[in-house]
Amino acid sequence: MIVGGGVIGLLTAFNLASEVEQVILLDRGGVGQESSWAGGGIVSPLYPWRYNCAVTALAHWSQDFYPQLAERLFASTGLDPEVHTTGLYWLDLDDEAEALAWARREGRPLSGVDVASVERAVPVLGGGFSRAIYMADVANVRNPRLVKSLKAALQSMPNVTIHEHCEVQGFIREGAKIAGVNTAQGEIHGDQVVLSAGAWSAELLSSLGLELPVEPVKGQMILYKCASDFLSCMVLAKGRYAIPRRDGHILIGSTLEHEGFDKTPTQTALESLKASAIELIPALADAEPVGHWAGLRPGSPEGIPYIGRVSGFDGLWLNCGHYRNGLVLAPASCQLFADLLLGREPIIDPAPYAPAGRF
Template identity: 85%
Template sequence: MTRQQQVVIVGGGVIGLLTAYNLASEVRSVVLLDRSNVGQESSWAGGGIVSPLYPWRYSPAVTALAHWSQDFYPQLGERLFADTGIDPEVHTTGLYWLDLEDEAEALAWAERENRPLRAVDISAAHDAVPVLGGGFSRAIYMADVANVRNPRLVKSLKAALLALPNVTIHEQCEVSGFVREGERVVGVETSRGVISGDQVVLTAGAWSGDLLKTLDLTLPVEPVKGQMILYKCAADFLSSMVLAKGRYAIPRRDGHILIGSTLEHEGYDKTPTDVALQSLKASAVELLPALAEAEVVGHWAGLRPGSPEGIPYIGRVPGFEGLWLNCGHYRNGLVLAPASCQLFADVMLGRAPIIDPAPYAPAGRI
């Protein structure tokens, strides 16, 4: 691919935003399109833990992306803050997993992958996190796990892109299909008319499969609903992230505490429900009993881009010259974004890749 090309990116979540950010200095121009406002779907709705919830349960393909991203996130946050004045708040708190059924597997994974995960006495967990509930008997802890304040990451990435003279962002611009010349994709059909591009990148999250259907391609990416709630406590209320029974508590620097999340196959319905609210509140109080006296200040739902084994699709679409994918990150879009977008840029630009791109290639998977 030559540097004198225009790249059209369909989907303005964190994956689309960061893809644009990585490509902008390497191509003539980037046009980023979003059906609503950038970053308002799963990128906004997620918790922002910079780790898969249970990293030892994932394939080596997910682990490779996660490790690279975890190491890179602090410098990404610093660079965006310096460039835009908007701090994504990459906040290293550590993470306690409580009463795991597969604790032995987790510790074996940590030794194999050389990650700083270790068993700790439950009394040590209570000393470190005094507000932790009393109903737990075992804990493991990884000290270097961070969380990123995803709404601020979105704002920072958007501001960084708007400052670049060769990047255009079109919000409220829905893409309905692709423009082709023979076997080549040369643009997209949108609510604002045709937008042409030398290369088209699909980063539309849960909607990516629907768009590929217009080319008679089947991409096994589907929406998976997740609901979360938010409390506001004192800034020093919770010192570390905690996770038990599939539910987690995430502290922000200003005392906001996120509790998540549900896992629901409800199509594109992202209506918050009272059933989920009560379930999340019960989990919150089990983890942190003092939250029984706190007020829920937010409750929302988002749609994850579910994919087989959570392995994203990164690379060229076979049979359609000029069409690329960077989508299908399931529960780990925020975790994997830095590595996924760096790997995507490496593959598109013909550079030596940061990791082996083969497990993510669309060829043979769609």
């Protein structure tokens, strides 16, 4: 049983469905409608060199795996997650030297480029930038389509049951064993319970007397619609980014706000994001955003997710706390989780993500 139907919960279910007798997926709303829908979908941490190596290990595995995951989902559902390899330019970084040193150390294709070449490659880019680094193989995934394709794939599997609008209120305990969950619709039993509830994971674990350091961190974004060839590459400066979709939609993000579970879009954020959009791409001054929304990231210390068994509670597992990188890290996190649950050789060392001793 999997509690939480974001990309982590959906992909966990997808990986397990062919290996176990039955999978039940529960979500408090509609699956994939929270941070998995709201994010930008860059298949890289925004500043990968600033992260702990535990995050880097998951990111590298996922980046290599995403194209084949998208192809598999498209072939089975007809819904294309649109993994779009555009490359990414970082502009005027304060820690450019550290970024380039990280790339040499990790063997990643990141290099310094002159701004004139960036202006030729991205003619709509704003002026005033003096330095740039570039990674050619960075992709973005169209996350709303990713979650739709995952949902469709699961719905086609006879041993998978999805309960939407089914809020989990607590756990069923049989001594030291977690035997299922209590919901507004009644008890639902399961041999193994996986908590993948994003920003709500800590609230659910608190009913067991556990204090998981995962908190909601609000992020707001805006969306423009341009010609399909308007922006050829992702660009990032001063913590804000522009992401082109294949059809000409341009995402601009994002804010970082500690506002509890309030995900109301604000006028202040709208104006700030519009200003960033115009600084990056001046032509957007003549366009009005066609969308503005907010989501809640599952903030965790250093952004390192919790993946594995919860000690002291037989049958309870975590795959949560991915902070800003849920979409980036999902393929590796969910493969690692399946390896641990099924007792297989894990794809990477699971120790940094183990819940034991971390809360």
